[in-house]
Amino acid sequence: MTRWAMAIDLDVCTGCGACLVACAQENNIPPGEPGSERMIRWMEFLTVEEGEYPRTSTRMLPMPCQQCDNPPCARVCPVYATYRNPEGIVPQIYPQCIGCRYCVNACPYTCKHFNWSDPEWPSPMERGISPDVSVRSRGVTEKCNFCLHRLQKARDLAALDGREMKATEYRPACLEVCPVKAIRFGDLDDPEDDVAGAAQDPRATTLLEELGTKPKVFYLKEHK
Amino acid sequence: MRRRDWAFYVQVLGLVLIWSIALLAAWWFWWRGVELRSYHDAWLQTIILGVPISGILLCFATLLTYLFIKIGATADGKEPELVIDRVEEELTHSVTATPSWRFRAALLGLGLITAWGLYAWWVQLRDGLSVTGLGRPVFWGLYITNFVFFIGLSYGSTLVCAILRLTNGEWRRSITRATEGFAMISLAFGAWNIILDLGRPDRLMLVFSWGRMESPLLWDVIAISLYLITCVLYLYLPLIPDLALLRHRVKGFRRPLYHLFSFGWVGTDPQRQALEKAIRVITALVIPIVVSVGLVSGWVFSMTVQPIWHSTIFGPYFVLGAMFSGVAALIILLAILRSTLSLQNFLRPLHFQNLGFLLLVLSLLWFYFTAAEHLTIFYGREPSEMQILNEKLFGKYALLTYLMVVGCFILPTLLLARKKMRTIASTVAASIGVGVGMWLERFLIVVPSLSQPRLPYPASSYTPLWVEISLMVGCFAALGFLLMLFIRLFPAVSLWEVREGREEGAQSAAARVRSYFPSEATQEKGAAS
Numbered sequence: 164m165t166r167w168a169m170a171i172d173l174d175v176c177t178g179c180g181a182c183l184v185a186c187a188q189e190n191n192i193p194p195g196e197p198g199s200e201r202m203i204r205w206m207e208f209l210t211v212e213e214g215e216y217p218r219t220s221t222r223m224l225p226m227p228c229q230q231c232d233n234p235p236c237a238r239v240c241p242v243y244a245t246y247r248n249p250e251g252i253v254p255q256i257y258p259q260c261i262g263c264r265y266c267v268n269a270c271p272y273t274c275k276h277f278n279w280s281d282p283e284w285p286s287p288m289e290r291g292i293s294p295d296v297s298v299r300s301r302g303v304t305e306k307c308n309f310c311l312h313r314l315q316k317a318r319d320l321a322a323l324d325g326r327e328m329k330a331t332e333y334r335p336a337c338l339e340v341c342p343v344k345a346i347r348f349g350d351l352d353d354p355e356d357d358v359a360g361a362a363q364d365p366r367a368t369t370l371l372e373e374l375g376t377k378p379k380v381f382y383l384k385e386h387k
Numbered sequence: 388m389r390r391r392d393w394a395f396y397v398q399v400l401g402l403v404l405i406w407s408i409a410l411l412a413a414w415w416f417w418w419r420g421v422e423l424r425s426y427h428d429a430w431l432q433t434i435i436l437g438v439p440i441s442g443i444l445l446c447f448a449t450l451l452t453y454l455f456i457k458i459g460a461t462a463d464g465k466e467p468e469l470v471i472d473r474v475e476e477e478l479t480h481s482v483t484a485t486p487s488w489r490f491r492a493a494l495l496g497l498g499l500i501t502a503w504g505l506y507a508w509w510v511q512l513r514d515g516l517s518v519t520g521l522g523r524p525v526f527w528g529l530y531i532t533n534f535v536f537f538i539g540l541s542y543g544s545t546l547v548c549a550i551l552r553l554t555n556g557e558w559r560r561s562i563t564r565a566t567e568g569f570a571m572i573s574l575a576f577g578a579w580n581i582i583l584d585l586g587r588p589d590r591l592m593l594v595f596s597w598g599r600m601e602s603p604l605l606w607d608v609i610a611i612s613l614y615l616i617t618c619v620l621y622l623y624l625p626l627i628p629d630l631a632l633l634r635h636r637v638k639g640f641r642r643p644l645y646h647l648f649s650f651g652w653v654g655t656d657p658q659r660q661a662l663e664k665a666i667r668v669i670t671a672l673v674i675p676i677v678v679s680v681g682l683v684s685g686w687v688f689s690m691t692v693q694p695i696w697h698s699t700i701f702g703p704y705f706v707l708g709a710m711f712s713g714v715a716a717l718i719i720l721l722a723i724l725r726s727t728l729s730l731q732n733f734l735r736p737l738h739f740q741n742l743g744f745l746l747l748v749l750s751l752l753w754f755y756f757t758a759a760e761h762l763t764i765f766y767g768r769e770p771s772e773m774q775i776l777n778e779k780l781f782g783k784y785a786l787l788t789y790l791m792v793v794g795c796f797i798l799p800t801l802l803l804a805r806k807k808m809r810t811i812a813s814t815v816a817a818s819i820g821v822g823v824g825m826w827l828e829r830f831l832i833v834v835p836s837l838s839q840p841r842l843p844y845p846a847s848s849y850t851p852l853w854v855e856i857s858l859m860v861g862c863f864a865a866l867g868f869l870l871m872l873f874i875r876l877f878p879a880v881s882l883w884e885v886r887e888g889r890e891e892g893a894q895s896a897a898a899r900v901r902s903y904f905p906s907e908a909t910q911e912k913g914a915a916s
Contacts, residue, residue: 262516
């Protein structure tokens, strides 16, 4: 069975923010007001203070949806608008969502977003809207889905050639633009895969491990 | 064959309706079970849950059919005007007399506020939830607070009324009608606030066609739907004899309405026995249903892993809090009815004393629950819970927290602890404190937990905007508006229950008390009571 997972090497990450921009561009996320409580970013920086005074440092943690294997958000949805698919991705079905925001509140990582109003792109940015991804109307919840449309596209292309898709053909937008290759992506259940190796790395941790949500985004960092 | 008038056929249609609701519910659970099985989801649990719920609904349908046959069978087709004595005459004034200008003015005022609320709703429908003060991470605010609050008022007051009925508390007789009407109307506003909170209210029906049984919100939908039906019946059954008493005394559209709903009641013994049996059954059923609504509305929060919400205390805490706020609302409502409808003879100081005592006991219990909740959090020192507790005790919610403690605990205990102090004025004052305090409690459950996420996201605060506040005020005004229509349409105090109390209550209570004691002393003890 395939289980898609991501590993982010924080010791390599420079905090340039290219992944944030690529994600917004790829997934039709409008620019929004910076600093607003209503701005939507599927991938964003979480600023974490580390160490003890006076020796503190600030770390920028790129936060996509953690794609839990045991997702607290999917369980509480009353209408199956969000669910864990057989390959471990937790997508949101926008035309199914009733906008109750229960899943948003149930997510311990605060990784889900709600469309308070209809999306707006200042001209001429609307020309950049991707036809592969639906534009969400107001009143529904949305979230990172590991660029699921890219998986579908890669599968389709492979099927046209009459062959099985290779795991390396499916690459989310954030990973593609990372200039220092801090993001790795692949199949967690394939022992040969890069990500499976990264997950076994002694530097690997997941966020809020104690909640038992089993996230599939691994953070690699040296313990100091 | 007896001549049947139009009412008979409408009544039969009504029975068909309730039977189809019951069968529809049974079919729905079966269908969801089959669907969920195909998704490899909780299908067995769905079917197991469906058995008691459709059982209860089928029981209601049977009960109504039984009543229809029993009451209809003994009715001889003629409907004599039933006698109302001088004392009861006072109770019918609010229904039969032309409304005073004050009543009309109040109705108009509340209607205008309601209309403003409706305008705010239209603005929200037009512009979406962006017109609220909500944002990230406080995704739930006033609407969910009001949902919990109104639902709580409803099931809390129903629970108190049902317990009094079941335990033969004789003093209940003049407060049941107002309680049941209030429970029914405030339930509607609880459910309404859920719809206000939805981002896509137009997709509400997906809850029924795609319901995921694992979601606590679906448990809420099921519990509230069942409770809604129960609430209507629980209000309606004790209304039958009163409608019969009044059907010749009202004019206009109410005359055929009362004729239709009074089932041909004339008050013969078999009719009364049948009705009392039906009321007993429904009262016994109402208690577990009401408790389940309370538990589920707490579980919506506690089933998530969010700090402070994820707590086993929430189920009973919500039930207790609802009873607490329900009794407080009841006291305020009864005091208003007493002074505006001149019901001094029916709602006596004793009623307020008893309800005030109940309020005092619930206040102490509330304090225990609140203290237990906060003490366990404080002692555990879990960082994510501590940061919320700090906000509640010393941070930006501190003022609201202390106001809540004053309203829910300090004020009621100071005002009601001594028996001498339990006057009408002081119980009403304590109730207002409890009402405000319990609303704040609901707010302090919903908002602070959300405003402090587990991960270090930038801090955020929530201030409700005018649309939310208008909708909240509109809900309260509409509640008052509908209550006024309710007491205009039906007597605010149950005529037949009071009559039954006057005729039989004293003897049966004395006989009951006598039965508590050894048989030699029967005469003296019974007389002393």
